[in-house]
Amino acid sequence: MAMTRKQIQALTRFAGETARGAGEILRKGLNRRHQINYKGRIDPVTEVDIKSERYIITQILKRFPDHAVLAEEGSGSNKKADFRWIIDPLDGTVNYAHGFPFYCVSIGLEYQGEILAGVVYDPERDELFHAARGMGAFLNKKRITVTSEKKLQRALLATGFGYNVGTARKNNLGLFSRMVKKAQAVRRPGSAAIDLCWLAAGRLDGFWEFYLHPWDTAAAVVIIEEAGGTVSRIDGRPYSVFSKDIMASNTVLHPVLRKALTGK
Ligand code: IPD
Ligand code: CA
Ligand code: CA
Numbered sequence: 001m002a003m004t005r006k007q008i009q010a011l012t013r014f015a016g017e018t019a020r021g022a023g024e025i026l027r028k029g030l031n032r033r034h035q036i037n038y039k040g041r042i043d044p045v046t047e048v049d050i051k052s053e054r055y056i057i058t059q060i061l062k063r064f065p066d067h068a069v070l071a072e073e074g075s076g077s078n079k080k081a082d083f084r085w086i087i088d089p090l091d092g093t094v095n096y097a098h099g100f101p102f103y104c105v106s107i108g109l110e111y112q113g114e115i116l117a118g119v120v121y122d123p124e125r126d127e128l129f130h131a132a133r134g135m136g137a138f139l140n141k142k143r144i145t146v147t148s149e150k151k152l153q154r155a156l157l158a159t160g161f162g163y164n165v166g167t168a169r170k171n172n173l174g175l176f177s178r179m180v181k182k183a184q185a186v187r188r189p190g191s192a193a194i195d196l197c198w199l200a201a202g203r204l205d206g207f208w209e210f211y212l213h214p215w216d217t218a219a220a221v222v223i224i225e226e227a228g229g230t231v232s233r234i235d236g237r238p239y240s241v242f243s244k245d246i247m248a249s250n251t252v253l254h255p256v257l258r259k260a261l262t263g264k
Contacts, residue, residue, distance in 0.1 A: 001082075003111065005135070012117040012132045015085075015107045018059045022052040022105045023123035026090055031099055043163035044097050046090070049073055052105060053089035060085050072215045084110040086241065088215035091120075092191030106193040108218025108241075115241070118219025120193045129197040129223050137200050137226035144201040146229040146250035152260055155205035155253060158187045158195040162211035170210045170245070175261060182260050196220030199248055200227035206249040206257045208234055214241035221248075230254045234261050 029048040036044050053073045060067060064083065069076030071087040085107060090096055092103030101124040108118040117132040129144070131137040137144050149155050157179060165171045180186050187204075189195050192212055198204045200223045218241045221231050230251045231239045236258050239246055249257050258264070 003116070008116060008132045008135070011109060012119065012130055014063065015109060015117060015119040016121070016128050016130050018056055019105045019107050019119045019121035020128065021059065022056050022089060023121040025052050025055055026096070026103065026105065027123035030096065030101065034097055036097055040163050041166065042094075044093050045073060046093060046097055048096070049090040049093055053087065056085075056087055056089055056105070056107065070214060072213065082112050086110060086115075086214050086218035088193060088213075091193040091216060095190045100190070102189055102194065103191050104194050104197075106215060106219045108215075108220075108222070110218070115218055115222045118222040120197045120219050120223065122194055122197075127197075129200065129220075131200075131223040131226035133222060133226070135226065137223045139197075139201050144227050146200060146224070146227050147202045147205050148252060149205045149250060150252050150256075152182050152253065152256050153184060155183050156185055156187070156203075157183045157206045157208075157257075158189055158198070158204050159207065160188055160190065160192055160195070160209045160212075162209075164211060168211065172210055175208075179260060192216040193220050196248055197223055199250070200224045200229055202227075202250075206247075206253050208245070208247045208257070208261060210245045212246055217241055217246060224248050232258075234258070235264070 034046040053071050068079050068081040068084040088106040091106050096103045104122045106120045109116050119130040121128045231248045234245045234247045
């Protein structure tokens with residue numbers, strides 16, 4: 001069954017309202033004392049991650065009981081369905097746990113295996129990034145587009161390091177130092193979903209990272225593509241949310257970024 005524009009817009013609006021609701025939970029909880037558990041050596045989860053995820057899933061299943069859900073903190077369902085919501089209830093948990101106000105909620109919607117729509121909400125700036133396939137990308141009500149920067153030396157890039165940075169073969173540290181010398185500057189803001197949306201909004205020119213998860217990128221990928229950007233694997237192969245690495249850019253910089261990162 002093909003979806004109509006109206007149906008897709010209604011789903012995107014619902015996702016935006018849900019992300020705003022969850023964002024409110026995050027914003028209110030920021031400077032409270034947190035109960036922190038560790039999923040790995042440095043991989044934290046707070047009670048607010050869990051609260052936000054519960055809120056989002058309750059909203060979704062109340063409205064769409066037959067939809068599937070893939071959520072970072074493990075709630076949700078494994079059922080087979082045309083629609084699957086891919087959720088990061090709090091992207092930027094390390095920042096959040098320290099009271100460093102750079103974090104967001106990310107909700108992507110897949111339909112028959114393809115990302116149809118995505119929303120990323122940053123409660124600190126009241127910025128809702130949203131896009132639906134074929135309908136453009138927006139920051140609140142304003143249309144957004146990527147930059148037209150062509151030179152790496154003038155480009156502002158962002159990246160990140162997985163929680164496995166202490167042990168992983170591709171720990172990104174070598175590439176990070178190489179790119180710092182080639183670009184105008186490289187940031188490590190700490191919320192991949194916001195980083196990618198800032199690229200869509202023209203605040204960054206390029207991004208790469210290893211070992212991200214589907215919930216970090218599902219929403220932002222469609223936002224970047226609808227803003228005129230390009231997303232691929234670092235070696236240029238097509239990206240899926242299950243890929244082990246990602247490279248995103250304003251499109252003109254894509255081959256330049258690939259050459260700088262891979263030498264090819
Ligand atoms: C993390 C953030 C961070 C990225 C990590 C992610 P989390 O997500 O997006 O920027 O570098 O790789 O795991 O754990 O805060 O949801
Ligand atoms: Ca995340
Ligand atoms: Ca998270």
